Amino acid sequence: MDRRGVTLVELLITMALMAILAAIVTKAVTRKTAAAQAVLKSDLRNMATAQEAYFSDHFVYAETTDQLDFQASRSVSVELRADATAWAARASHELNPDYKCALFVGESIEPFSPSVEEGKINCTPGAGGSGCSGG
Numbered sequence: 267m268d269r270r271g272v273t274l275v276e277l278l279i280t281m282a283l284m285a286i287l288a289a290i291v292t293k294a295v296t297r298k299t300a301a302a303q304a305v306l307k308s309d310l311r312n313m314a315t316a317q318e319a320y321f322s323d324h325f326v327y328a329e330t331t332d333q334l335d336f337q338a339s340r341s342v343s344v345e346l347r348a349d350a351t352a353w354a355a356r357a358s359h360e361l362n363p364d365y366k367c368a369l370f371v372g373e374s375i376e377p378f379s380p381s382v383e384e385g386k387i388n389c390t391p392g393a394g395g396s397g398c399s400g401g
Contacts, residue, residue: 368387
């Protein structure tokens with residue numbers, strides 16, 4: 267029997283295996299993105315706690331992260347704006363730098379985007395992310 271080419275069954279089996287592998291990879295990437303988003307929210311909550319502790323001791327908010335007992339998680343960058351009565355922070359993760367979460371307290375500092383409500387963490391969607399909010 268001289269066969270040349272691929273049978274329909276072989277082609278269908280190959281396509282089914284590729285679809286299964288694609289689904290596995292997509293799920294793994296989605297989980298990794300969700301984990302990065304959770305880290306951003308956690309870091310902002312920790313910064314809020316550190317800012318309130320600093321305010322309790324000094325009666326003003328810290329203007330730099332160096333003044334706080336706060337260390338951002340690995341692969342996370344945090345921006346901070348502050349004056350004596352207000353502060354705003356925004357965090358992004360190197361895994362998905364377009365996805366950002368932000369939080370602000372007080373009215374004398376302009377909040378970072380996507381903050382819209384004082385004391386509430388808001389996030390913007392990045393590639394592969396979904397918008398979220400949490401406090």
